[in-house]
Amino acid sequence: MNVLVLGATGYIGSAVVRRLTRDGHQVVALARSGSSPVDPTARVGDLADPDSLRAAVTDDIDAVLHLATPTGREETDAAAVDALLDRLRGTGRPFVYTSGVWVLGVTGDRVADESSATDPLDIVGYRPRIERRVLAAADADVRAVVLRPGIAYGHGGGIPAMMVGWAREHGHGRYVGTAGTRWPMVHVDDLAALYALALDKAAPGSVLHGIALPAVPTAALAAAADVAAGGTGRAEPWPVEQAVDVFGEPFARALAADQTVSADRTATDLGWRPRERYVTSDLVAGSYT
Template sequence: MRVFVTGATGWIGSAVTDTLIAHGHKVVGLARSDEAAAVLEAKGAAAHRGTIDDLGSLAAGAAAADGVIHLAAKHDFTDLAASWRGENAAVQRMLDTLEGSDRPFLIASGLASADIQRPLTEDDASPFHGADSMRGGGENLALSYAARGVRPAALRFAPTVHGMRDHGFTAMLTKIAKERGAAGYIGDGSTRWAAVHVADAARMILLALEKAPAGSRLHAVAEDGLPSRDIAAAIGAYLGLPTVSVAPQDAEAHFGWIGRFFGMDITATSARTRQLLDWTPTGPTLFEDIAAGAYALPE
């Protein structure tokens, strides 16, 4: 299958590209620079030049593909509203290109949802609709095309998709701990984050591309919810630093913008996804990766 992948050189996208190629698929990755194109070509993938804002390039990439995996996202925290509108426009253009083709369109999403006071399941719909909502309402926009001749599926990633050289949220928390001289958690540390190893997430995406029914919501989750105090303790143990509680009102001052997320309860199950795709996570746990040096910092 010829697969157009946006975000193909990113953290998750790189693992997805490698996994797709290893299973006989041809990857065409969106590349916004010569450096990105060179990385893709070195892996055996083809480079398709363009950006998320270049709607014509996105349409051309989608039109020439047997399926699309949309992993790229704009994260301009200085103007999130513009980022969300841009995401909505990009998703809309690719979906319109695929309409009536019965080809798969997989879209990266998250587990943030309404305050339901329990782990999120695949039956829980995203509350975000429209270009001005979080992520431009891309998940619901994509799933609406199940009735328009597209095979869409939402890829809901755990807040920490971990592994060696991960530079995401856990890497940020590790860096902050080293700077502060202590690994912090917020309040009593009872809020939880779901987690998944990047290789397991990539394998789930491969299976989704090949067999997920139209309209599927899929959870890339291996560990349903790890208490934030335990995450901090694991980071502290690796760095040889104490673990401390940070008062909620001081969270932003201590952690910066990531404090808003670290204080959230973001938990989810993946029972339906595992059954639907015959997917079983087998990678290391988050705590195993932390102990193994996945978040080692330069001196």
């Protein structure tokens, strides 16, 4: 397939591009307006310019993956999604929209699955409405799918890399909030494999969860991050009120959100089998050291 990828150079996007290329797909990256893409096959477009997105989805594009970072403005992000879907209506071609588990809110011990109601954290407050726009396109003969990744790790990147940086800066590991906070997580390569499966097999209107580890204690991640930074495995809580001064309230509250999220339905429906389930080992003796 010729796959148009928005966000192809990002942390997750880069892993997805590697996987699609390995699987024999032709990746067509979307480069922002005003940039000079090295890849001659790249298309120029911008989330703030719906016409440029429509122009990028030419008849030779077989599928669209939206992994671009949201702008933070609902009208802009909704118009961008609508522009892409406009070019796919009536074609049956796949469209995969990247959302995230933060739309599920704080779950605590309650396990949220693909059918759970959304209760978004402030940082993603409008994203469930974007999800509904995407899923509604399934009624217009678009194989539209929403994919919600967990906290991605691997290859020394993602939020865990930030935690290693905190440990280096402060002399010990840090986790925002309390010792009871847990994150649903997934290795970025396993997540890339799920995107490839979504292109090939996901049913129109599906909500998919990219989760391999349903609830990883952030205190354990902070201790492992301290080891990665050369420490002894010491971890201390970082009060949310103090983290707000560094990250702003929406992101600090998201880092402190306790979640337990399942991807059992996704794994069953698509035959997805994550291989990497050892995030602390990767921190202590893998790609983060």
